[in-house]
Amino acid sequence: MRVISTLCLTVLVGFSSIAQKDSLFIKRMSDEIMTNGKAYDLLYELTKKIGGRLAGSPQGQQAAEWGKRNMEALGPDRVFFQSHKMMNWKRGGTDFASIVGVNGESRIQPLAVLALGNSMGSNGMIEAEVLAVANFDELEKRKDEVKGKIVYFHSVFDPTKIQTFRAYGESGVYRRSGASRAAKYGAVGIMIHSLSTAPDNAPHTGSMVYDPAYPKIPAVAVGPDDAKMLYALAKKGKVQMQMQTYGYFLPEFEDRNVVAEIKGSEFPNEYITLGGHLDSWDVNEGAHDDGAGVVHTMEVLRVMKALNYKPKRTIRFVLFANEENGVRGGNEYANQAKLNNENHIMALESDEGGFTPRSIGMTASKEAFKKFQAWSSLLKPYGCEVTFGGSGTDIGPLARINPATVIAGLVPDSQRYFDLHHAKTDVFENVNKRELLLGAVNIAAIIYLVDQYGVNP
Amino acid sequence: MRVISTLCLTVLVGFSSIAQKDSLFIKRMSDEIMTNGKAYDLLYELTKKIGGRLAGSPQGQQAAEWGKRNMEALGPDRVFFQSHKMMNWKRGGTDFASIVGVNGESRIQPLAVLALGNSMGSNGMIEAEVLAVANFDELEKRKDEVKGKIVYFHSVFDPTKIQTFRAYGESGVYRRSGASRAAKYGAVGIMIHSLSTAPDNAPHTGSMVYDPAYPKIPAVAVGPDDAKMLYALAKKGKVQMQMQTYGYFLPEFEDRNVVAEIKGSEFPNEYITLGGHLDSWDVNEGAHDDGAGVVHTMEVLRVMKALNYKPKRTIRFVLFANEENGVRGGNEYANQAKLNNENHIMALESDEGGFTPRSIGMTASKEAFKKFQAWSSLLKPYGCEVTFGGSGTDIGPLARINPATVIAGLVPDSQRYFDLHHAKTDVFENVNKRELLLGAVNIAAIIYLVDQYGVNP
Structure with a gap:
């Protein structure tokens, strides 16, 4: 009896001190993002200074340059382009x-x-x-x-x-x-x-x-x-x-994913990708779709560098090209992953807007999902939980190459999304700063947890 | 063993058929509200045709008349004013x-x-x-x-x-x-x-x-x-x-709560109140604060009449006066309840805006709360759960008269509320139709459940 109690106690203390460490670090990330977050200012630049970014447009090109420049300024180990031929439709x-x-x-x-x-x-x-x-x-x-x-x-x-x-x-x-x-x-x-x-x-x-x-x-x-x-x-x-x-x-056009990377210190060939897509339709600023996902991704990079976080696994911050009418960027990212024998253990996309986050959806084996679900209590203070079934158009191709890759998506509140999705009303003014930042908080938290504990049950 | 199994089965079947009946009726209310809801149109009238409604202002008077007229049109058993002297501050x-x-x-x-x-x-x-x-x-x-x-x-x-x-x-x-x-x-x-x-x-x-x-x-x-x-x-x-x-x-001023009532068929002296406040500050349209609560209240009345729902208990739909700078309306409602020996078993206020609802907060005994919490699964499809601790400025006085009264509040997502609260930006344009209607769905659901099952553990 005593042995069992002691064992239980050890396990409990072990668990609770881990949970406390995680809970404290997530709180630090949240405080940093909610206080000093740059996602909203970056979104302003992307939507108001560049504007609509249909694949193949001059604005699409500018957005890729802007993304590379701004991610470089955040100081990851490297930032690079992945070039590929993209669809080039014109409204005319x-x-x-x-x-x-x-x-x-x-x-x-x-x-x-x-x-x-x-x-x-x-x-x-x-x-x-x-x-x-x-x-x-x-x-x-x-x-x-x-x-x-x-x-x-x-x-x-x-x-x-x-x-x-x-x-x-x-x-x-x-x-x-x-x-x-x-x-x-x-x-x-x-x-x-x-x-x-x-x-x-x-x-x-x-x-x-x-x-x-x-x-x-x-x-x-x-x-x-x-x-x-x-x-x-x-x-x-x-x-x-x-x-x-x-x-x-028009003829297909060379366009670019923008990829930033922080190399993992313990498992450098275990890749965790998070991203959103840079392109939008021509008729709006692509503020929620998917400017929000772009600046979520950059904000998570920013907070990890600001807090001097050294990941165990390699983390990739990806701004995908040509999601809207071709998924060419997502496909190219998966092709390169295969060519380079990268082991992608998990990928998350934010492409449902910059609204208050409700959950992190995760598609994984039952056993792995149980592990993720236990993290819900760590997300709860930030309004989220882990739910089954995540997806993202740009990360789907990774799972086709390796079905073991855990595919996840930020699930924001969906009431307003289809008011403005693909319409002229998807503009910066319809994005709320706190809602946007809170999305980054929850993505940062789940990426941190996967980095710390991997995806094996 | 067989006896126990049979008992369990009976209990389970009993519970599940009750839950199914409730779940179906809540779905009917939700479908009716999300498809034919009038809350958004009523809010347009209140904010754009009447406007800011500081207690004592002509617009405050108009709002009371508008509330009475529109609630009468919905066909409750009666609609009446509760007059009282209200604060009468002027910006000047x-x-x-x-x-x-x-x-x-x-x-x-x-x-x-x-x-x-x-x-x-x-x-x-x-x-x-x-x-x-x-x-x-x-x-x-x-x-x-x-x-x-x-x-x-x-x-x-x-x-x-x-x-x-x-x-x-x-x-x-x-x-x-x-x-x-x-x-x-x-x-x-x-x-x-x-x-x-x-x-x-x-x-x-x-x-x-x-x-x-x-x-x-x-x-x-x-x-x-x-x-x-x-x-x-x-x-x-x-x-x-x-x-x-x-x-x-200025000298205190006669102003009015607007009260609509559907008489209970089984327990007419058990009162369930829901409400919001009609008054706002002078500098805005009071769209979220608290036009949303006003039209939530009217929408619940509308859906109950539209579905021909006959409550067991007496349901009161109250548009309170003079919340912002006096709580005179809320106090008067409680005074009248005491004078008339009304047994108020529960009161709910919607006064945190017309944003996507996250929970129904309920302040009650531990035992009663357990019962309410079990209803969370019925609210989940509509994005809500029951959480401990609800309140509302206008219904607080009821609890001071009878501490047994369960006090509840709609808890919408709070990220945007203090962007516009009491500022000129609290206008109709900043209210989203679906978010607003979804608040009414969850209020209707909890009022229905309390009406069906009371508040005793």
Whole structure:
């Protein structure tokens, strides 16, 4: 009995002194970030002095230089570029759509629209009747009516989904593949309801992909208010629409991931990556998407250097290129990791905005997850917990190369994200300083814990 | 063994079918609120069509009429006013402060300031040297230097407090009692650092109280940027300041709580109150403070009527008057409850803004709290849990009359609240629709659960 008690005591004291050490260091990082954090000022520079950063744009180039310069100033062991050919889509002009007739009578009513990323221009003004459908099921049922029409998908966001990314997942399929699904039956263009929760009329762009089997018809997203009006009109009568877009591709373009590194002192070939993506759409400042992830990443580097933290494992701070319409940066990072035989034990991305963090999502084996979950109590003072299931577009390729890599994501509160995601409203003014900094606190904490204790159960 | 198993099974099935019924009804309320909620539109009316609503102002009167009319339209069993004499403070003019000299040299530098609520005007322009102190300790140490000076308290918000209300609690004492603490030693005026987390320069007002033993000297809050500049200047040298304020009281004024009621079908004398306060400061629209609480309250009434919910207990939906600078509405509500022998089993206030809800805080006996805590799993899909310790300025008086009353508060995410609290930036544009509605969902859920199961352990 005494032996067992003593053993228990030893274990408990051991655990609690470790936990106390960790809790104190995390508090030091939090205090440093909340007091002296530079994430907000860096975000100001990125959004206001550089601006929108579509892959292939001059601003995209400037952002990479800016990222390298600023990370170098923070004093990691090295900062380097990873160059690769990136997608180079151009919007090409001011997208246009207007109702021109209802039930045979002339009626001019321009709509707020944005062409979808990667969609091709309409080659001049097209005019056609609108076929409005609620979803793909209705499209299939009415496929004989599609030929020569502009199909409008009423891909409205489900407001009852409290986790807004679930609604995005459901409706997002219309943005990504609606054009080819309709082109298959002879549509000449498509329109979708913007993937948005906002009580406004700003249209939201985002990437789409053509199925090479069908014509590359123009595709636009309509602002929420106009979309609802259009659906109501087209369900009752015959709506005639004019539409013009200008999208095209330039030749692929050399662009760059920016990678900063602090070498591990004990396990230098165990890599921990954290990152966000530098590119944004052309129509906004990419403040939440993903300026926030970029400056989160830089802030974690800053706080580790400010507190003179010497990691056991090699930590990589990565600003990815070309996430929005190609994932070329993420793929290149994984390719290089494979070429260089790097053992990536964990990667975390911040790409859900700079809102108050709610959890760190982690995709790992059950056994490893148990270990991570026990760290929830260390994150709780900063509003977070560890939950199962993390992801990030740019770090997904790492897991395809090595399925053992733990893939994690910062999960901020998601209520406001789709108000501004891919719309002109994603600007610096809509980012809150404390919410942004608090994201960096929780990322710093989880990176620290993985660095200290690894990912083995 | 079999008997025990059967018993367990019965209990489990019993519990799970109750939980399932509750979970389904809460989901119905959530879907109704997130889809058809009127809270955002009502908030627009209150903030944009009525505006700032300081107790005693014409807008305060309009707000009460608006609240009664709109709650009547929702069809509760009755809606009535509770009239009482309210505080009637007036700002009286445009508050002014300016540095006029530094180290004996002329230097004109106006500061962004707002007089504190309930503070008295300066009776013309006053001019004096500034004594800048970090806190009351320093004031006490330097009490001999105070006479004839304007004392500046560097009551800066502690940015490391993740729960911002804790920082508010710490710094708030300078706003509330700084004037008399300094007047005791002969100060002719005080200035404080605005109680704010915002990276801007807007000054934040808020209520203060004079100790009748000392002169009622003028008191202002300085915008965060100017406050930091002033502190740095005054710590290094001699700062000469001019200051003028105009505050005064008009005779107390008849104002009104607005109370809607749905009578309980089983326990009509068990009252459950939820509410927010109608009044705001004069300098903003009172959108988060406390328009949000007002429309949360109205939304819960709306959803209960929309789903034809018949409560077992009597539910009161209360829009309190004169919270900001008097708590006269809250006190009157408690007085009336006592006069009418109403048994108030629970009261909840929403007065921490319309941000994403994080928990329902409940102050109750340990045994009762255990029961409430078990409801956390029912709130989890809506982002909330039940935590210990809820409060609300307007419902506090109920607990003083009957300490058995469970006192609860909606606890939204607190990162943005003190950016705009009592400043001109607390306007409709800074409220997010989904975040606001989600607050109503969680309040509706907890009110429903208390109505169904009472508060006895």
